[in-house]
Amino acid sequence: MQLLFPLVTSDVALFTLIDQRLRVLLVQRAEEPAMGKWALPGGILRPDVDENLEETAKRALSSKACVSVRQLEQVATFSGASRDPRGWSISTLYYALLPSDQVPALAGIRTEAVRWEDPENHKQPLAFDHAQLLDNALRQLRDKVAGGALPLQLMPNKFTLTDLQRACEAIAGHPYDKGAFRRQIKDHPALLAIDGEFLRGAQRPAQVYRTAMDFRF
């Protein structure tokens, strides 16, 4: 079947941290084409409902994975006649970061059809060109963190600077120097120390932080 109009979709690479490792959400397709295969969550544009393609992406995350995120970042648009058997298609790809403390709530809902996988070493071959899409999203996230952006939207409600360093390391794929990292994030306006709250463990007490409400990654 050749569509006269292109099929317009949004797809999302939703990243989180599980046990301090970077993970991406994959969903199993319940319909043809590529039924049973794993893919990034996505959906078809509904011009009567969606204000823009970012809203299409949010609606897809909400309906396919029961997730709502504050911020999506556009990666790129993929297009062509051969990427989807239904015909000429367009996908605008976004990525988003899910706080690590929101993962357990999600896991109980649709455990059969949803998986968190290593974005570089996922067990499932992905439907369509989604492996390429995922590579692009991961590269953009890495570039952003390499450029000094802090992935605060991965962090739980309360966290220490060591937790934040581990998050950056999980994205970058290599360890950070602690001293250089502390200097880099010093006085970051979105990083708020919680007065009098410290994590006490084997080391000396660590200040506990939260993220400013209006922070955008």
Add this chain to the structure above:
Amino acid sequence: MQLLFPLVTSDVALFTLIDQRLRVLLVQRAEEPAMGKWALPGGILRPDVDENLEETAKRALSSKACVSVRQLEQVATFSGASRDPRGWSISTLYYALLPSDQVPALAGIRTEAVRWEDPENHKQPLAFDHAQLLDNALRQLRDKVAGGALPLQLMPNKFTLTDLQRACEAIAGHPYDKGAFRRQIKDHPALLAIDGEFLRGAQRPAQVYRTAMDFRF
């Protein structure tokens, strides 16, 4: 009129250098909506003709401005119900660089409907959301050059390192330190010295260069 399917287009910010200043191509719209207004060159996707949205952009450049470029770089996709009076619309935006020695040939063709303007200070108010599109394209070009990429595709067939520095400065909007610039570009694999060819002027002779054929910005 509300379209059941979205209107899918590609638009291009085509940059060049004129008298060592950065310029962007604007075309005057010959049809409604926004007839008579100035806009980035662009066109509507033809799924029967275009392999992907980049081809839509190339076709638009070719038909509206008689320009063919080797490389387009995707900037972002803009979408929504309110950006075009025809209904829900999508534009995938690209930018491209035109060698400065190809501008005169172009100028003779359709002088009425095509203008090269200062991208930050264009005299014409732009149609649709094209002012926003142009801002995004300019920012992406600047970020790339600030990150160390060389805008070799702006250069004429033969050029000196001073010409190249002027091109970078025109994009960045501020002067470069000559010594630091020479160190940065030293041994760049796409920068080829033409044996025995020098430009002789008031200063000491300057080596003449060309760009490697397979260079991608």
